[in-house]
Amino acid sequence: MGGLPPRPSTPPDALTPEGRSSALADLLRQATQASLDPEAVLEVAVRWCARVLGDGAAMWMQEPGDEALVLGPYAHRDVARESVTPVLPEALTAHVLEREVTAADGPAIVAPLRSRGRVLGVLACARDDAKRGYRREDAELVGEVAARVALVLDNARLYERVRIQATTLAHVDAAVLSMDGENRLRSMNPAAERLFGWREEEVLGRAVVDVVSAESSDNVQRARAALRDAGRWTAPWRLKRRGGEEFDGHIDAVVVRDDHGGIDGFVAVYHDMTERLELIATLERRAAQQAAVAALGERALEAEHPAALMDRAVETARSVLDVELAGVFELADEGRVLALRAGAGFARSQVGSATVPGGWADGQEGFTLIRREPVIVGDARRERRFVQAELVAALGAVSGVTVVVQGRGGVHAVLAAYARREDAFSRDDVTFLQSMANVLGDALDRFASDEEIRRRGLHDPLTELPNRTLLLERLAEAAERDAGPIALLFCDLDHFKTVNDSLGHRAGDDVLRQVADRLRAAVRPGDVVGRFGGDEFVVLCEHVDDEAGARLIAERLAAAFARPFRAGGDDHMLGVSIGIALTDSAEDGDALLRDADTAMYRAKEAGRSRIELFDTGMRAWAVGRLQTEAGLRRALDAGEIEVHYQPIVSTAGGAGGGAPGAVAAVEAVEALVRWRHPERGLLAPGEFVGVAEESGLIVGLGRRVLELACTAAAAWEPRIPVHVNLSPRQLLDKTLVETVEATLAATGLPSELLALEITESMLIDRGPDRLVVLDRLRGLGVKLVLDDFGTGWSSLSRLAELPIGGLKIDRSFVADLDGRGGPIVDAIVRLARAFSLPVVGEGVETPEQLAALRRLGCELAQGFLFSRPVPEPELLSLLRRSAVADHA
Numbered sequence: 001m002g003g004l005p006p007r008p009s010t011p012p013d014a015l016t017p018e019g020r021s022s023a024l025a026d027l028l029r030q031a032t033q034a035s036l037d038p039e040a041v042l043e044v045a046v047r048w049c050a051r052v053l054g055d056g057a058a059m060w061m062q063e064p065g066d067e068a069l070v071l072g073p074y075a076h077r078d079v080a081r082e083s084v085t086p087v088l089p090e091a092l093t094a095h096v097l098e099r100e101v102t103a104a105d106g107p108a109i110v111a112p113l114r115s116r117g118r119v120l121g122v123l124a125c126a127r128d129d130a131k132r133g134y135r136r137e138d139a140e141l142v143g144e145v146a147a148r149v150a151l152v153l154d155n156a157r158l159y160e161r162v163r164i165q166a167t168t169l170a171h172v173d174a175a176v177l178s179m180d181g182e183n184r185l186r187s188m189n190p191a192a193e194r195l196f197g198w199r200e201e202e203v204l205g206r207a208v209v210d211v212v213s214a215e216s217s218d219n220v221q222r223a224r225a226a227l228r229d230a231g232r233w234t235a236p237w238r239l240k241r242r243g244g245e246e247f248d249g250h251i252d253a254v255v256v257r258d259d260h261g262g263i264d265g266f267v268a269v270y271h272d273m274t275e276r277l278e279l280i281a282t283l284e285r286r287a288a289q290q291a292a293v294a295a296l297g298e299r300a301l302e303a304e305h306p307a308a309l310m311d312r313a314v315e316t317a318r319s320v321l322d323v324e325l326a327g328v329f330e331l332a333d334e335g336r337v338l339a340l341r342a343g344a345g346f347a348r349s350q351v352g353s354a355t356v357p358g359g360w361a362d363g364q365e366g367f368t369l370i371r372r373e374p375v376i377v378g379d380a381r382r383e384r385r386f387v388q389a390e391l392v393a394a395l396g397a398v399s400g401v402t403v404v405v406q407g408r409g410g411v412h413a414v415l416a417a418y419a420r421r422e423d424a425f426s427r428d429d430v431t432f433l434q435s436m437a438n439v440l441g442d443a444l445d446r447f448a449s450d451e452e453i454r455r456r457g458l459h460d461p462l463t464e465l466p467n468r469t470l471l472l473e474r475l476a477e478a479a480e481r482d483a484g485p486i487a488l489l490f491c492d493l494d495h496f497k498t499v500n501d502s503l504g505h506r507a508g509d510d511v512l513r514q515v516a517d518r519l520r521a522a523v524r525p526g527d528v529v530g531r532f533g534g535d536e537f538v539v540l541c542e543h544v545d546d547e548a549g550a551r552l553i554a555e556r557l558a559a560a561f562a563r564p565f566r567a568g569g570d571d572h573m574l575g576v577s578i579g580i581a582l583t584d585s586a587e588d589g590d591a592l593l594r595d596a597d598t599a600m601y602r603a604k605e606a607g608r609s610r611i612e613l614f615d616t617g618m619r620a621w622a623v624g625r626l627q628t629e630a631g632l633r634r635a636l637d638a639g640e641i642e643v644h645y646q647p648i649v650s651t652a653g654g655a656g657g658g659a660p661g662a663v664a665a666v667e668a669v670e671a672l673v674r675w676r677h678p679e680r681g682l683l684a685p686g687e688f689v690g691v692a693e694e695s696g697l698i699v700g701l702g703r704r705v706l707e708l709a710c711t712a713a714a715a716w717e718p719r720i721p722v723h724v725n726l727s728p729r730q731l732l733d734k735t736l737v738e739t740v741e742a743t744l745a746a747t748g749l750p751s752e753l754l755a756l757e758i759t760e761s762m763l764i765d766r767g768p769d770r771l772v773v774l775d776r777l778r779g780l781g782v783k784l785v786l787d788d789f790g791t792g793w794s795s796l797s798r799l800a801e802l803p804i805g806g807l808k809i810d811r812s813f814v815a816d817l818d819g820r821g822g823p824i825v826d827a828i829v830r831l832a833r834a835f836s837l838p839v840v841g842e843g844v845e846t847p848e849q850l851a852a853l854r855r856l857g858c859e860l861a862q863g864f865l866f867s868r869p870v871p872e873p874e875l876l877s878l879l880r881r882s883a884v885a886d887h888a
């Protein structure tokens, strides 16, 4: 305090009234000078009191939230006594604080420091000599000093706070606006100035919505009402910059209240979400593209005809890129034209016939074909390098991208996508389309070389009839198409061996060729006649409604043997024995064939040249099914249903890095149902869940599993979530939500420790109804996890809207991480990251698979490598070991 004037030699009690008021003016001048620093204000005041009113003066301050007074600055007239800590006149102070008045008591005065209705502390003066008491005027003067000092002090503190807030606001990255109670702008920090493009002084006092909001006035009204009601409101919001450019943003607004609880105004923080949303969109688009490429690759392995694969490729390209047209062009007519081989968005009649005529080399497609380079045209109307093909121009294409479909032997074709909007294609899109083209190129190579081998491999060289492999393939296709009832007729020539032996192989072959022709002539065009070698022929007929129909076909076949066969210049009669197997769904082709074969043997046994129908297979199946169903009904009551548990572990670290037998950190557990059958032993779900599902017993079974799993999990230490599988049928059960709620209540398991595993198909199949059920389940606090994820890509892009809290990657991808599983798992993990969903890799059996999952960023895993599903006691010891490993 170097600026203080020297101490006067006049004794304090000799001060005249004029002297006092000039001294007071002097104090205020000093205090005001120091007014931006609260400590300095107090210091000035105690020095002034010590000097003017003698002898010692001190401040005791009331700290917020603290009862006791704390000693502030103090001073003494006599420098020598400056170091003595003053003593608070307790009784006097208590009186002063209680009444909030200034009081004197002999050699002491205590005055409250009051400002804006609050007491900030007290100012106390004391004379060293108890006999030299203060007068009433002295007390008044101290009271006045205290009142002034309190005000200056309060202002200084306020200023300090405002200054800290203001500098903080100036430095935060978030855009912060404050508004008055009428939503007029009161302030705008530099980050907000940058975000919106306004300077603060240009917009102060304007209505905030006019300045920054691009939402409808309805939305604004709703938001205001919500903000006033709840005191806080946060939501995505459409914002605009100076000049009107709109963007996706986010608002977090709070109400600022005055001292009486009324609304003083609002403060809102604004964020620009454009980049984040774009990032998510890009990730999602990439994942969808990678998945599409992977799916096409998978398709390529199965596809029978290049045309089907090309169709698939262009459909995929069009839908994944979200554009109007996609096509494959091939050179045709000895290089004179480019022909549209496959097309999506083109007229059906154009595919296979439309061409880019003579000048094709001048077009984008031709350039790509010749130079083998991808080309992007952003706007065909302004394009100078290429002439746009009439074929695509006519359909309104404006932008396009072309990539080459290359094979080992050279260029196969050009794959193209077109959009009716400008600049529809990014670099990423080119990469995607090129990947599709590569898959196509490889497949076309394979088709070219496979075609011949394949044809030979699938046909019997003697009769050119389909062989066993092809016939089984056709059977599988029929089952897949759901072609309805199928009849398989196994025909075996009677005593053909004698023909061969007596007339020689040549004559025998001749007879077999004739048999083939006659059988082919005896069936309908769609039926398949195959030869299985030797004298065995098999006929596959679809849409055979009943036994009578099947017998009719068999009789027609038998009739083909009514006339003699010409061999070695002679006529020979031949008999045939026919066995029939009839089925509704030819899921197991081999089994059907076996049945037909058995029936044929019975026909032979029964005396040859007969027809036998096999039906015990179907009967046995139905009987078995009924037995299982009845057994299951009893099992539920008899307590034969058990649950085994399989841990879901963290892929990170873990003792031994996941070596077999090592103890990894268990993060959750999946409950898997088992049936302890009195005769058949412990049955896995594969043996009875299907029957339970068809009969509706799954509802009761599921309820039991839920009860057992929740009861068990409620007692586990440490507490970890239990996953329970839900079947589609359970989702249709109206009481499902209540059942789950009641089970949680009864077992005392907290809802966040229950996860329900559902499959993708359950989300897609029946639409909104199921989503409501799922939303209600989630409303209970239960997590929903998508099981076997990756087997139906359809829901990938809708993931964000679905009430899903986690994914489990299907075992098949984990089993094939080296092959096509790798990119798929990668895509899933990345997508899950974008939505912050945890991912479990299922069916991990080897340390290599674990390492690959870890490398791809998949943080959770489940599989035999860590543990098979085990009964509860074993699980408990596993959990204990895992907890110990965790601590170690």
Ligand code: C2E
Binding pocket: 646, 671, 672, 673, 684, 685, 686, 689, 698, 702, 705, 724, 725, 726, 727, 757, 787, 788, 842, 843, 844, 845, 862, 863, 864, 865, 869
């Ligand atoms: P899921 O939900 O995919 O369950 C995982 C299955 O994979 C289990 O077969 C498990 O034993 C098996 N698994 C786990 N790790 C490995 C591994 O490393 N390698 C191989 N090869 N397999 C592994 P589980 O117990 O036979 O269950 C089969 C299916 O039955 C389950 O497939 C699930 O769809 C169904 N299921 C099981 N319990 C229930 C239930 O309580 N309710 C319903 N609705 N379905 C259930």
Ligand code: CA
Binding pocket: 670, 725, 757, 787
């Ligand atoms: Ca499961």
Ligand code: CA
Binding pocket: 787, 788, 808, 810, 811, 842
């Ligand atoms: Ca699964």
